[in-house]
């Protein structure tokens with residue numbers, strides 16, 4: 001099996017947010033942990049900047065212009081949570097470009113293409129709305145990657161699974177009325193940004209293709225793993241995507257300062273192994289895209305555990321996962337809404 005591919009770029013360090021929890025130390029911690037393990041033997045590449053057209057495929061062109069102009073003028077606060085500096089626009093172009101390059105590497109058509117990869121950058125992306133930066137996010141990197149897979153790499157359907165503890169309102173909004181991207185999110189509720197109730201199932205032709213799985217504060221490995229094993233993975237198999245992308249945030253970790261869930265390092269590894277098994281069963285590639293995660297130790301350990309689990313391919317042991325009552329309720333809801341029986 002070809003080595004998995006990992007995209008990163010030094011511009012991630014030049015997005016200066018001051019004393020904000022989403023700061024360059026996150027990337028430094030991740031890269032130090034990976035470097036200590038020889039980058040797990042992955043094929044490490046520098047991300048290109050995303051072509052403007054790729055970003056404009058999911059964002060208003062004026063949004064891109066506004067971010068660029070604001071950064072050029074020296075930056076500042078876009079809102080209470082979202083701060084940019086002169087280097088932020090470049091960082092954001094490469095964060096989106098990492099996802100485009102990841103999709104190209106995974107779906108480029110060559111016989112020795114890797115089946116697993118990762119795009120590790122900041123700023124994160126999943127809160128960025130079509131025409132509005134918010135929640136530390138400027139462009140929705142994973143959405144740019146998914147759209148590129150559909151437009152340029154022959155994908156007919158893409159699954160985006162978001163396990164960041166916050167609801168990915170940006171990705172949710174971008175693909176809300178579409179059935180060619182199935183967006184599935186586990187997130188703590190109530191919590192910022194307040195979106196993503198179970199009743200939000202998409203709209204128009206996209207009805208049923210947005211699957212929100214809110215969980216209460218205090219949810220740990222059992223709740224998250226049960227949702228992955230008994231809801232997300234069966235949905236993925238029923239949907240038959242040509243690509244699976246993971247919005248991998250690590251702020252559902254027990255040590256994270258911004259939320260109140262209790263997922264452990266090994267819980268993330270087990271969720272990753274389940275999604276890797278799912279991709280293998282479908283015979284499609286799996287891409288990991290970094291979102292949040294604000295405790296540097298938890299972030300770097302859990303990310304390394306994720307990459308080890310997906311890099312181990314089909315050899316990764318799969319956890320035995322019981323059906324949690326919350327996952328059972330989600331199954332019943334989805335079955336009632338027309339998805340094939342998920343049990």
Ligand SMILES: [Zn+2]
Nearest residue numbers: 164166251292
């Ligand atoms: Zn988050």
